[in-house]
Amino acid sequence: MHRAVRPAWTCGGCGLDWPCPTRRQELVAEYAGAGVSLMLYLAACFVDACQDMPAAIAGNLYGRFLLWPHTAASDAWNRPRSGVDPGRGR
Ligand SMILES: [Zn+2]
Numbered sequence: 001m002h003r004a005v006r007p008a009w010t011c012g013g014c015g016l017d018w019p020c021p022t023r024r025q026e027l028v029a030e031y032a033g034a035g036v037s038l039m040l041y042l043a044a045c046f047v048d049a050c051q052d053m054p055a056a057i058a059g060n061l062y063g064r065f066l067l068w069p070h071t072a073a074s075d076a077w078n079r080p081r082s083g084v085d086p087g088r089g090r
Pocket residue numbers: 002003011012013014015016020021022023
């Protein structure tokens with residue numbers, strides 16, 4: 001399970017920074033057609049991460065939590081769930 005391990009916000013499945021590439025793909029699939037809901041969820045995670053890691057640079061956390069969907073999934077989440085190709089991504 002690629003869940004966040006707090007307070008370091010690493011991935012419990014692969015050890016990378018959360019959300020890891022696998023979790024990002026899962027989130028894109030889970031929130032297909034619901035981009036606003038995905039951003040609300042990620043914003044809540046971002047706030048929690050800022051509280052858990054007060055020494056982290058906020059801009060880095062912002063990019064890690066909130067910028068990736070715009071480049072990685074902006075077209076995917078606007079399509080119906082059946083339109084998501086699980087093989088896409090980098
Ligand atoms: Zn992971």
